[in-house]
Every structure is written in C-alpha cells, then in structure tokens.
Amino acid sequence: MSAPRIAVLVFPGTNSEDETVRLLRACGGDAHLVHWSRADTLAAYDAYVLPGGFAYEDRIRAGAIAAHDRMVDDVITGCERGKLILGICNGAQVLLEAGLVPGTGPARRPTAAFTHNAPQAHYLCAHVYVKLVIEPHRSPITAELPPGAVVPAYAAHGEGRLAADPAHLREIADGGHVAFVYVDADGTPVRAPNGSALDAAALVNREGNVLAIMPHPERDAWNYQHLDRGGRTDPLACSGGAALFASFVAAVARS
Amino acid sequence: MSEFIVAIGLKIPDNTAQTALVALRRLGVAVEWVERCDLWRVEAGDSAALHARVASDETLFNPSKHWLRILDAAEPGPGEAWITPLPAPGCAEGRARRLVAWRLFASDGRPAPRETVAAAVERLLCNPAIECAQYQGKGAPPEAPK
Amino acid sequence: MSPLASDRAATVFPVRALDDKTLAARAEAAGVALRVDELRRIADACGRDPTIVELHAFDAQWSEHCSYKSSRHFLRRLPTEGPDVVLGPAEDSGIVHLGEYDGERYGIVIAHESHNHPSQVVPFEGAATGIGGIVRDVLCMGAEVIAVADPLRFGRVEERTSHARHVARGVVDGIAAYGNAIGVPNLAGDVYFHAGFDDNVLVNVVALGLVKEREIIHSFAPPGAQGWDIVLVGKATDPSGFGGASFSSLTLDAADSDANRGAVQVPDPFLKSVLMRASYRVFAMLREKKIVAGFKDLGAGGIMGCSAEIASSGGYGAELNLDEVNVALDDLPAAVIAVGETQERLLWVLPPEATAEVLRIYNDEFTLPAIAHNARAAIVGRITAEKRYVLRHRGEIVMDVPIDVLTGSVRDELPYVEAVRHEPGGNELPALDVEALLPQVLAHRDVASREPLFRRYDGVVRGTTVLPRGMADAGVLAPIAGARLGVALAVAGNPRVGAIDPRAAAEQAVLEATRRVVAVGARPIGLTDCLNFGNPRKADQLGAFVAAVDGLAHAARELGVAFVSGNVSLYNESKEGRAVPASAVVACVGAIADIGATxxxxxxxxxxxxxxxxxxxxxxxxxxxxxxxxxxxxxxxxxxxxxxxxxxxxxxxxxxxxxxxxxxxxxxxxxxxxxxxxxxxxxxxxxxxxxxxxxxxxxxxxxxxxxxxxxxxxxxxxxxxxxxxxxxxxxxxxxxxxxxxxxxxxxxxxxxxxxx
Known part of the structure; x- marks a missing residue:
C-alpha cells in the first residue's frame, strides 16, 4: 500500500498553494497541487488541504462560490468518509460556507461564517499567536500537539471574524468547536484582532476530521521567518507553525 | 429628510453576476440571467440633490464604470432579492447602509418567480449567519441597532 | 502600392492640405497631443495623410509616456553597467545577478514605474492598475513575481475632509486590493506627506521577480521569428484606457477630471492571479520543449504599442487582424481596439508549433474564458520580414506604416536652465531642546509609524518573507526554496530635500536606498529610479530634472552600483503650474549570501x-x-x-x-x-x-x-x-x-x- 496522499486544492484566485505544499512536504507529507481543471483526480486523495487566497475572487461572499465548486463535492464526500481536511484562511472560509465546519447543519447550508473584520472592516496583516483550547485528541489533526500549544502565525485577511446567530454560536462554544483562540506570546488570551466571536481563530467539526483556521501557520513555520526568535542557527529548518502541519501529516499517515 | 435608496451597478460586464448565474444553474435553480447592483439606504432631502451628491462622490461612483439611479421603491421588486449584511456586535452602523440587490430572470425573460428567488437565496445568495434576505413576501430590512 | 493610397481607408485625417493653425485645431479636436511638426513628419513618412487609426497610434507611440522624447537623452548619463548587471534598462525590466544555488545562476528582475496621474483622478483604480502594470513588466521576463513595493507621496492629509486624504486612502486601498489578491508580498515602500503633492499625488510602484538566468524571456521577437504567431492573452479589450498614454503626459485639470476618469483602466486582480499562474505553466512548457519565444506586457499604446515594439526590436514587421482580438463590446472602433489600454493583457510571439499548447494552457487548463468576460488567449497576427506595421479591421487595412518610424526614437530638445545648487551656509546650530523636540519629531508625519498603512498589505504571502515591511530598513526575502540566498529591497526619496535642491535630493535618495540595504546585511547589486518631475516645457522644471539625473548618476558611480531600470513621469504640477517637489525616487536591491546572517x-x-x-x-x-x-x-x-x-x-x-x-x-x-x-x-x-x-x-x-x-x-x-x-x-x-x-x-x- 502506498503512503497516503494529500491534495492541496487550487481554485482560481487561490494564492498560497506553493508555500502550503512546500511545508506539507517538509513535514513528511506526500502533498500535491490539484488544480481546478483536474477536479476529476481529487477523489483518489486521502486528505485535503484548502489553502489561502481569494477563491473565485470571493464573489458573492468569501468562499461562497468555491464551496459550490466541483472540487468541494469530493471534499464533502471525503468528509463523510472521515478523510482529514484542513482549511487555512480562505480555505477556512470555504469550509464554513460548505457547512463542513462547525458541521452543525447540512452540507452547503452554512450555520456560521468568517466575515468582515470589526470594528475596522479593512484587511489586516499582523503576526499573531493562537492557542489550542481543545484537548489535542479531540481532533486527529491536532493530536500531536501538546495540550494548550501556542502556535505562531500571521493573520492576513479582511474577513476573519467568526459570526453566527446566538443559538449557533452557543452550539459552537458548548460543542467544543473552537479549536484555537488568539493569545499573546505567553499564551494569555487576548481579544481577537478581527473581532471574532469567542475570540476564535479556528473551528473544528464534531467528528474532529475537519479543521478551519484563519491565521496562516505556514507563514511562520521556518526558522528564517523568525530569525530573532531563535531562528538563526539553521534558517531553513522548520519550527513554529510547522507543528500544526506536522500533526496533520502524522494524522494522515495514521489514517 | 426621508429615506432613499441609491442603486449603483456596473456598466462593464459583471463577472460576479455571471459567476452567480453559473453557480445557481449548477445548483439546479432555474435562472436564465442574473443582474446585481449595490444599494445604499440614505437619508436625504430630495432625490435630485442626492443624485448629484452621489455622482460626485469618487469613493462610490466612477462614471466610466458605474450607472447610478435613485430608486422610488424601498422594497424588492419581482425577481429581486436584497441581501443585507448583519452588523457586527457592538459596531455602530454608519449613516449609509449598504446592501446587495440581485435580480433573477426566468427563461421567458421575465423576472424569476418567487419560489426561484427563494431557492437562490437559500442555496447561494444569503448566508443566514451573517446576512438577511428580503424578497417579495419575505423579510423586512433588519433594524438598525439602537 | 498600399491599398491605403486608394480611397478604401474608411477615415483619413487630413494633414497635408491644412495650414498649421487649422491642423493644430483639428488635432486638438481629435483629442491627440501630437504637434503640427510631428503630424507633418508622420504624413511625410507615410507618403500620404494618416488614417484615424494611424493618428492615434502615433499619438500614443510618440507621447512622452512611450517615447521619453524630452528625457531619454539625459538618462544616458546614468551608469547602467557593472558586474552584477545581467540586463540593463533596455526591455520591460532590468535584471541583476543574485547568486548561485544548486548549479543555477539566479537573477532578480526589477521594474519601477509611476501611476501618478491616474491615481490622482481615480485613486483606488489608478493605484491598483499601477501594481497590475508593474507586475506584468516583471512577469514578461519569464520571471516569477516575488515582491512589490510602493513609494508614495501624498498631500496634506491632516484635515479630515481634504481631497488629499481621500486620495491617500484610496491609493493605499487600491494597492492593498490588488497586491493582496494576486498573492505577491508587499515588501518595502515609504510614504511622505507634503503640501506640494496636494494636487498631484505620486504613486510609484516597484516589483521584483526571480528568474534563472538561462531562462530569461525577452520582449523582442527572437531571431528566425518571421511568420511566427502573435498571441494576445488576457482580458477582453474594452473602451477603458483609451487615450491613456497621452493622458498621462498632460497636466491634470480638475475640469477634465470626469473625462479623464474614462482613461483610467479597470483593474482585475483575480484575472491577473490566474494569468500569472497560467504564464508560469507556459514558461515551464517552453523550457521543457526548449522553445525560445518573445513575451511582452501591454502598457501604453495597447495592442499596437506592444506588438509594434516586440516586432521592431527583433528587426521585424508585424501584421495584425483586429477582428481576431477578443473584445468586451461589439462595434468598438478600430482605433480603440488598436491603442486602448485595457488592463491584464500580455502578448506572445510564438513559433507556430508551440501556439496550440499555449492556447490550451490559457484557455482550457486555466479556463480564462470562465474567469472573466471573454478573457482568452488568441492568435491575432504574425511577425513579418517586411518592416512595416499593418493592421486590418473588417477586411480593410486601417494602418500600414514603416515600423521603424512608428517605434523609432523621437526626441525633443527642450531648453532648460541649470538648477541652482543649494549653497551650504554657515548658520549657527540653534540650541535644541531635546525633551520638547523628541516627541514632536516622533509624531511628525514623515517619521510616525507607517504600520497603520502597511498592515493593510499582505507582506507574508508566498511564505518567503524573512523581514517583512516595517521590521527593518529594508524588506528581505528568501526567494529560492531550499537556498540560503536572500534578497533585500528598500526605497528612498525625500521631498523635503527635493523641494530645496533636486540634485542633492537625488544623491541622497541613492545613498539612503543603498544604506537601507546595507543595514540588513545585504550587498547593493542594482538600482532603479522613477523620476517624478514637472513640466519639461518649463525651463526651470526641466532644469530640476536634469540636475536630479546628474545627482543620481554621480552617487551611483561613487558607490559602484548601476541603474538597471527606471521610469520618468513628467507634468506633475499643481493646478497653478508649480512642479511637485523634485522627486527622484530610488529603489535598491541587495543580495544576501546567508539569510541566517540577516x-x-x-x-x-x-x-x-x-x-x-x-x-x-x-x-x-x-x-x-x-x-x-x-x-x-x-x-x-x-x-x-x-x-x-x-x-x-x-x-x-x-x-x-x-x-x-x-x-x-x-x-x-x-x-x-x-x-x-x-x-x-x-x-x-x-x-x-x-x-x-x-x-x-x-x-x-x-x-x-x-x-x-x-x-x-x-x-x-x-x-x-x-x-x-x-x-x-x-x-x-x-x-x-x-x-x-x-x-x-x-x-x-x-x-x-x-x-x-
């Protein structure tokens, strides 16, 4: 049996595919870009990663058109079969629009969204830390992280604020769907820089096989990306945000 | 002062409307054509002065790209769905409120029937977690928070 | 005999029968900036009156924007050669040698332009199309686009309702919207605020690319290209951006603002994002099949300007059929299709055996027609041995001119007065109250933190950023996966000094840009400049320009770094005709051997x-x-x-x-x-x-x-x-x-x- 293969989905407008596939490979994953015109090949993959960008120019709403793309048909089927799925930034928005996360409603009937930042609605690029607030084994994707792991990342989005109606928000909070919250470097909780409800940076579905994270761990995942935080000795080695990718790849290998 | 609705749409091909059309058909919603424009609810004295003011506002209106109309009716017409983003908690509303108007057409070239509009809203045009939809017979505009 | 000599050409612009005064009036009424002597030269070169299409073609091609007719001869004073130079200022971008990794020599492609006038008129779109254009300049060298930068000069923004504040916000939002969407990190930039920019903002843009030096694609038809296909790629041609080249060479007049807005193109970063990735795929295919091709970005002069230059710089002519151009609207006039400056378009010169595969990549694999209305790649003409430039439209020849006259150099020898050098005085330094002054200095508009501005830009997409903007004097990237090589980028150009002494400001711009690169541990390997000056027909304003060129040249020679690319933007004036503060804006690229030592x-x-x-x-x-x-x-x-x-x-x-x-x-x-x-x-x-x-x-x-x-x-x-x-x-x-x-x-x- 061959090693499990990870597909990194490329929609028109996706822009973070190269660094995502590069880090997955550095973490030992057999990762491949799958382009929208090759959607027919997607079903054969064992896990899916939806990277950042502006899929279909975020027409109608962030992630809305991509959520109805032919490629996401296979992602939804894969989710039902327990395949592991990771969405980052725009990929996270797509997973919420596709209803896979928090997964409290039917597919493609979203019950929450990552939407316009507040109180300032503009795009924000800022270094952040996020902290794992679920028990690591709650999701296979986070299983290799230590409890309460603090992961560095970059927020780089105009629409990263979790929003839902009060009933769904309660369901998200009570159902343990908030996987990561924004913290400072020491792990102390801070208000989300984008006004996100529950200060949530990432959500997980009930089954734990789908994780949607707004900030980009892959942009603070190599030593050269944080030279002054101990990155000088081996600038090309992985560290920081790579831990989440390594945990994902390990989970795929187990699956 | 009374409330007017300013409509601003694209003169150039609207790629978003085209994308919505393709996506709706893929979802099995029977539409032949889709149009879209931005609507702004604004308070103003009279319609002509408002038109002049918006036409000279470079942040809203570029004459080489947009058309501009002041609407008489403050309710969606046949085939139309108006989508209003829900305000973020704790955020004061601005003076003007922006919504997006969709107009759907059936294969006979007439405005799409209500059930088609309802299906389009439910399947694609509105995410109820963050937006509210208004179309003929459904929904009132969300109240501005006090 | 050319069919044009007959009466078949739909419309002809009368030149030869008219006296100078009438001709000047007709030209103005037709909306062209060509002067009477230029019109007569065109008629002489053609041996007849030009057609309307030819009129607009020459108007674009001979505009200041395309021809640099009043500035080019001064630019020869800049040093453009050196051991790090791979390609000097001859094509769309310059290239400098970064270093070697895994047996490959890598070059950094750099281009630097302005989008001042469009940004003043329509700030968001003007600035966004500035990023769009500079990215194409780098892309068409066969490079992967790895960074952008944005030196900005705004007017006084203190007043909440000032127009300058509206412009300053729109520009930043436009740069953010475009750069963020295409996924290229904004690595460097600066911003100054000065009353001299109240009526005329400066929006300079810089882009960097990465290319293996043996895989550079040139913007000329390669040797042996006779009969090759000319393939137009990208957005459907529309009426936006018609008159762009001559528009940017005219002083802005508020009364014309509405009319000018139509000359500003509509950006489509989503389409560009797909076009870039599709072009990377084409590069890979051409490399694999060892096919040499020509590739060029469409800028000023549209399809005509791009195709004429790519053909003539290879020593060829070209023949195009405008009916083959994908258009957004039916019934566009031939002149609009030929010279309109619709965004998001590029042009290939391809050997016929490669064409089908290139069309397949753009149209089928990357589905351009589904991305934007009527976007596609299409064959629109061919390269000819005969050195003429011919356009057909609806069965008629609407343009047929000697290509070298069209693209050859035009030169305006304008008089200038030497700028008065600032003579250092021997004033006593006043006693400085540090306690009172330091807070004021830190809060000064030219010193205060730029973070509120650049946090709207994605500085870390692509995952290659070592030092993002704001973290140091220069931004640093590790552009090659697996390599320790780094590239640094910084910009400079201080208008407070420019307002006093153009030459000193230009020298200082070179000094500051190079220092910023040195400060992060890089070795300066190349410079670019964007010269933003006033009206060259005013002797003092041209004198300031000349002084700045001399300042750049002197400083660059003294420091041993070459200018590999650049741009000139003239007619930057206030409504009253005052030039903006002399603004020689400089970008410096530096090489870092080991990013760990940054x-x-x-x-x-x-x-x-x-x-x-x-x-x-x-x-x-x-x-x-x-x-x-x-x-x-x-x-x-x-x-x-x-x-x-x-x-x-x-x-x-x-x-x-x-x-x-x-x-x-x-x-x-x-x-x-x-x-x-x-x-x-x-x-x-x-x-x-x-x-x-x-x-x-x-x-x-x-x-x-x-x-x-x-x-x-x-x-x-x-x-x-x-x-x-x-x-x-x-x-x-x-x-x-x-x-x-x-x-x-x-x-x-x-x-x-x-x-x-």
Whole structure:
C-alpha cells in the first residue's frame, strides 16, 4: 500500500498553494497541487488541504462560490468518509460556507461564517499567536500537539471574524468547536484582532476530521521567518507553525 | 429628510453576476440571467440633490464604470432579492447602509418567480449567519441597532 | 502600392492640405497631443495623410509616456553597467545577478514605474492598475513575481475632509486590493506627506521577480521569428484606457477630471492571479520543449504599442487582424481596439508549433474564458520580414506604416536652465531642546509609524518573507526554496530635500536606498529610479530634472552600483503650474549570501556599545527638526569616501559576528533611529533602552547606528561610540530620560487617524 496522499486544492484566485505544499512536504507529507481543471483526480486523495487566497475572487461572499465548486463535492464526500481536511484562511472560509465546519447543519447550508473584520472592516496583516483550547485528541489533526500549544502565525485577511446567530454560536462554544483562540506570546488570551466571536481563530467539526483556521501557520513555520526568535542557527529548518502541519501529516499517515 | 435608496451597478460586464448565474444553474435553480447592483439606504432631502451628491462622490461612483439611479421603491421588486449584511456586535452602523440587490430572470425573460428567488437565496445568495434576505413576501430590512 | 493610397481607408485625417493653425485645431479636436511638426513628419513618412487609426497610434507611440522624447537623452548619463548587471534598462525590466544555488545562476528582475496621474483622478483604480502594470513588466521576463513595493507621496492629509486624504486612502486601498489578491508580498515602500503633492499625488510602484538566468524571456521577437504567431492573452479589450498614454503626459485639470476618469483602466486582480499562474505553466512548457519565444506586457499604446515594439526590436514587421482580438463590446472602433489600454493583457510571439499548447494552457487548463468576460488567449497576427506595421479591421487595412518610424526614437530638445545648487551656509546650530523636540519629531508625519498603512498589505504571502515591511530598513526575502540566498529591497526619496535642491535630493535618495540595504546585511547589486518631475516645457522644471539625473548618476558611480531600470513621469504640477517637489525616487536591491546572517534593527541586550557610523556635520537643512523649528539651514554635504568606509565597516562588523543590530539614520535623525531600535526590541518582547550622549541628535546627514557586542574587534577609526544599551525600556539622552512605552505611543498614533 502506498503512503497516503494529500491534495492541496487550487481554485482560481487561490494564492498560497506553493508555500502550503512546500511545508506539507517538509513535514513528511506526500502533498500535491490539484488544480481546478483536474477536479476529476481529487477523489483518489486521502486528505485535503484548502489553502489561502481569494477563491473565485470571493464573489458573492468569501468562499461562497468555491464551496459550490466541483472540487468541494469530493471534499464533502471525503468528509463523510472521515478523510482529514484542513482549511487555512480562505480555505477556512470555504469550509464554513460548505457547512463542513462547525458541521452543525447540512452540507452547503452554512450555520456560521468568517466575515468582515470589526470594528475596522479593512484587511489586516499582523503576526499573531493562537492557542489550542481543545484537548489535542479531540481532533486527529491536532493530536500531536501538546495540550494548550501556542502556535505562531500571521493573520492576513479582511474577513476573519467568526459570526453566527446566538443559538449557533452557543452550539459552537458548548460543542467544543473552537479549536484555537488568539493569545499573546505567553499564551494569555487576548481579544481577537478581527473581532471574532469567542475570540476564535479556528473551528473544528464534531467528528474532529475537519479543521478551519484563519491565521496562516505556514507563514511562520521556518526558522528564517523568525530569525530573532531563535531562528538563526539553521534558517531553513522548520519550527513554529510547522507543528500544526506536522500533526496533520502524522494524522494522515495514521489514517 | 426621508429615506432613499441609491442603486449603483456596473456598466462593464459583471463577472460576479455571471459567476452567480453559473453557480445557481449548477445548483439546479432555474435562472436564465442574473443582474446585481449595490444599494445604499440614505437619508436625504430630495432625490435630485442626492443624485448629484452621489455622482460626485469618487469613493462610490466612477462614471466610466458605474450607472447610478435613485430608486422610488424601498422594497424588492419581482425577481429581486436584497441581501443585507448583519452588523457586527457592538459596531455602530454608519449613516449609509449598504446592501446587495440581485435580480433573477426566468427563461421567458421575465423576472424569476418567487419560489426561484427563494431557492437562490437559500442555496447561494444569503448566508443566514451573517446576512438577511428580503424578497417579495419575505423579510423586512433588519433594524438598525439602537 | 498600399491599398491605403486608394480611397478604401474608411477615415483619413487630413494633414497635408491644412495650414498649421487649422491642423493644430483639428488635432486638438481629435483629442491627440501630437504637434503640427510631428503630424507633418508622420504624413511625410507615410507618403500620404494618416488614417484615424494611424493618428492615434502615433499619438500614443510618440507621447512622452512611450517615447521619453524630452528625457531619454539625459538618462544616458546614468551608469547602467557593472558586474552584477545581467540586463540593463533596455526591455520591460532590468535584471541583476543574485547568486548561485544548486548549479543555477539566479537573477532578480526589477521594474519601477509611476501611476501618478491616474491615481490622482481615480485613486483606488489608478493605484491598483499601477501594481497590475508593474507586475506584468516583471512577469514578461519569464520571471516569477516575488515582491512589490510602493513609494508614495501624498498631500496634506491632516484635515479630515481634504481631497488629499481621500486620495491617500484610496491609493493605499487600491494597492492593498490588488497586491493582496494576486498573492505577491508587499515588501518595502515609504510614504511622505507634503503640501506640494496636494494636487498631484505620486504613486510609484516597484516589483521584483526571480528568474534563472538561462531562462530569461525577452520582449523582442527572437531571431528566425518571421511568420511566427502573435498571441494576445488576457482580458477582453474594452473602451477603458483609451487615450491613456497621452493622458498621462498632460497636466491634470480638475475640469477634465470626469473625462479623464474614462482613461483610467479597470483593474482585475483575480484575472491577473490566474494569468500569472497560467504564464508560469507556459514558461515551464517552453523550457521543457526548449522553445525560445518573445513575451511582452501591454502598457501604453495597447495592442499596437506592444506588438509594434516586440516586432521592431527583433528587426521585424508585424501584421495584425483586429477582428481576431477578443473584445468586451461589439462595434468598438478600430482605433480603440488598436491603442486602448485595457488592463491584464500580455502578448506572445510564438513559433507556430508551440501556439496550440499555449492556447490550451490559457484557455482550457486555466479556463480564462470562465474567469472573466471573454478573457482568452488568441492568435491575432504574425511577425513579418517586411518592416512595416499593418493592421486590418473588417477586411480593410486601417494602418500600414514603416515600423521603424512608428517605434523609432523621437526626441525633443527642450531648453532648460541649470538648477541652482543649494549653497551650504554657515548658520549657527540653534540650541535644541531635546525633551520638547523628541516627541514632536516622533509624531511628525514623515517619521510616525507607517504600520497603520502597511498592515493593510499582505507582506507574508508566498511564505518567503524573512523581514517583512516595517521590521527593518529594508524588506528581505528568501526567494529560492531550499537556498540560503536572500534578497533585500528598500526605497528612498525625500521631498523635503527635493523641494530645496533636486540634485542633492537625488544623491541622497541613492545613498539612503543603498544604506537601507546595507543595514540588513545585504550587498547593493542594482538600482532603479522613477523620476517624478514637472513640466519639461518649463525651463526651470526641466532644469530640476536634469540636475536630479546628474545627482543620481554621480552617487551611483561613487558607490559602484548601476541603474538597471527606471521610469520618468513628467507634468506633475499643481493646478497653478508649480512642479511637485523634485522627486527622484530610488529603489535598491541587495543580495544576501546567508539569510541566517540577516541583520535586524531591534536592540538585543543590555550593556552593548552603541556606535554612530556617519556624518557628524551640524547641518539641519531639509530635516524634520528644521521644519518643526521653522529654520533654514544648510543641507549636509556628502563625503563619498566616508560613505564607502561606513558601509564597509557595517559589513566587517557583521562578518566578524559582532553586529547585534543596525538602523540607518534618516528622517528624524540619530535619536529617532535609536528610539526605533528600542521599539523594534519592544515588538519582540525585549524591554531594552539606551543611554547616549550626543550633541547633534536630530541631524539627518545619514549613516548607521549600530549595536555591537564587542567594539574591540573592529577598526573604529572615524566611528563615535555614543552610548550603551540599558536593561530597562528607557532612553536617557544627554541626561534627559524618556520612557520607551510613552515614546512608542506617540510614534504609533498619528497615521492611525488617517488609516484607522
């Protein structure tokens, strides 16, 4: 049996595919870009990663058109079969629009969204830390992280604020769907820089096989990306945000 | 002062409307054509002065790209769905409120029937977690928070 | 005999039968900027009256924007050669050698342009299309686009409702919207605010690309290209951007603002994002099949300008059929299809055996027609041996001219007066109240934190960013996966100095841009310039331009770095006809052999010596503090020998492993640089400060402020130790104590009002 293969989905407008596939490979994953015109090949993959960008120019709403793309048909089927799925930034928005996360409603009937930042609605690029607030084994994707792991990342989005109606928000909070919250470097909780409800940076579905994270761990995942935080000795080695990718790849290998 | 609705749409091909059309058909919603424009609810004295003011506002209106109309009716017409983003908690509303108007057409070239509009809203045009939809017979505009 | 000699050509513009006065009036009525003598030259070269299409083609091609007719001969004064230069300023971008990795030589492609007039008229779209255009300039060299930068010059934004504030916001939002969407990190840039830009904003844009040097694609039809296909790729041609080239060469008139808005193109970053990735795929296919092709971006002059230049620079002619062009609207006039400047288009010259595969990649694999209305790749013509430029439309020949006349150099020898050099005076330095001045300097519009602005830009997409914007004097990337090679980018150009002395400002721009690159541990390998000046038909304004070129040339020669690319933007004036402050904006690319050794500016630890490597002149001319105090003062003199020594010393300190932190000194002087080194440490969670004793803390004469671990390891001739770092977040300056947190709050605040 061959090693499990990870597909990194490329929609028109996706822009973070190269660094995502590069880090997955550095973490030992057999990762491949799958382009929208090759959607027919997607079903054969064992896990899916939806990277950042502006899929279909975020027409109608962030992630809305991509959520109805032919490629996401296979992602939804894969989710039902327990395949592991990771969405980052725009990929996270797509997973919420596709209803896979928090997964409290039917597919493609979203019950929450990552939407316009507040109180300032503009795009924000800022270094952040996020902290794992679920028990690591709650999701296979986070299983290799230590409890309460603090992961560095970059927020780089105009629409990263979790929003839902009060009933769904309660369901998200009570159902343990908030996987990561924004913290400072020491792990102390801070208000989300984008006004996100529950200060949530990432959500997980009930089954734990789908994780949607707004900030980009892959942009603070190599030593050269944080030279002054101990990155000088081996600038090309992985560290920081790579831990989440390594945990994902390990989970795929187990699956 | 009374409330007017300013409509601003694209003169150039609207790629978003085209994308919505393709996506709706893929979802099995029977539409032949889709149009879209931005609507702004604004308070103003009279319609002509408002038109002049918006036409000279470079942040809203570029004459080489947009058309501009002041609407008489403050309710969606046949085939139309108006989508209003829900305000973020704790955020004061601005003076003007922006919504997006969709107009759907059936294969006979007439405005799409209500059930088609309802299906389009439910399947694609509105995410109820963050937006509210208004179309003929459904929904009132969300109240501005006090 | 050309069919045009008959009466078949639909419309002809009468030149030969008209007297000068009538001809001038007709030309103006037709909306062309060509002068009477130019019109007569065109008629002579054609041997007949030009068609309407030819009229607009020459109008675009001979515009200042395309031809540099009043500036090109001065630009020859710039040094453009050197050991690091792979390709000088001949094509769409220059290329410098970055280094070798895994047996491959890598080049950095760099282009630098302005989008000033469009951004003044329609700030969001104008600035966005600026990014769109500069990205194409880099892409068409066969390069992967790896970074953009945006030197900006705005008017007075203090007033909430000022037009200048509206422009300043729209420009930033436009740059953000475009750059963020295409996924290219914004790595560097600067912004100055000055009343001289109230009516005429400067929006300069820089882009960097990465290319293997043996895989460069040139913007000319390659040898043997006779009969090859001309393939147009991208957005459907529409009426937007018609008249763009001559529009940007005219002074803006508020009354024409509405009409001018139509000349600004509509950006589509989503389509561009797909076009870029599709083009990368085409590059790979061509490489694999060892096919040489020509590739060029469509800019000024549209399809006509691009196809004529790609053909003629290869020594060929071209024949195109405008009916094959994908258009957004039916019934577009031939002239609009030919010279309109619709965005997001590129043009290939391909051997016929490669064409089908290229069309398949763009149209089928990357589904261009589904991305934007009628976007596609299509064959629109072919390269011809006969050196004529021919356009057909609806079965008729609407243009048929000798291609070398169309694309050949035109030159305007305009008179100018030499700019008066600023003579340094010997004023007494006023007594400076550091306690009162430091907070004012840090809150000054040219010093305050730029973060409210650049946090709207994605600075880390692609995952290659080592030092994002704002973290140091230059941005740094690790552009090659797996390699330790780094590339640094910085920009400079100070309008406070430009308003006083164009030549000194140009020299200073070169000095500051190179210093910023040196400060992060890079070796300067190439420069670009964008010369933003006034009306060349005014002798004093042209004189300022010439002085700036001389200043750039002198500084670059003294420092041994070449200009590999550049741009000229003229007619930047206020409504009253005053030129903007002389603005020679310079970008510098630096090479880093090992990104692990990149130098950062944050203070690292307590008890380290602080060294001031730079001028100790007491000259406050052009400085922030001179403006705050309302004093006139001499500009600092430049000592190039000392400058080279300073850069060498910074390098030596780094190579000796004793350089802990480094920042250059510019706006706000030595004390501002020190405060920022403390802020940089604070941002990394290190509560550090410094105690210094220095008599001239606000002078902007330039140099490096360095924290070193061991001063004994260095030859410190000419270097002043001005103080020591402290274990507490405080600055003690000549006995006066400041809290770093309080200073940081003052510095952080001002621009967040404009960019909330």
């Amino acid at each position: 130098v950062t500016p944050g203070l690292k630890r307590a008890g380290s010596p602080l060294l001031w490597i730079g001028s100790r002149e007491l000259a406050l001319g052009g400085s922030v503090v001179a403006e705050l105090l309302g004093i006139e003062a001499p500009l600092p003199q430049t000592d190039y020998a000392a400058e080279r020594l300073a850069a060498a010393l910074v390098r030596d300190a780094r190579e000796a492993g004793v350089l802990l932190a480094c920042r250059t000194v510019s706006d706000g002087g030595v004390l501002t640089a020190l405060a920022r080194m403390a802020f940089d440490a604070r941002a990394q969670g290190r509560a550090l400060g410094a105690e210094i004793d220095y008599g001239n803390p606000f002078c902007e004469a330039g140099g490096y402020l360095c924290e070193v671990s061991d001063a004994g390891a260095l030859d410190l001739t000419g270097v002043l130790r001005i103080g020591t770092t402290l274990a507490e977040p405080a600055l003690i300056v000549n006995g006066t104590r400041f809290e770093v947190d309080a200073l940081h709050a003052i510095w952080s605040q001002p621009l967040s009002e404009v960019y909330p």
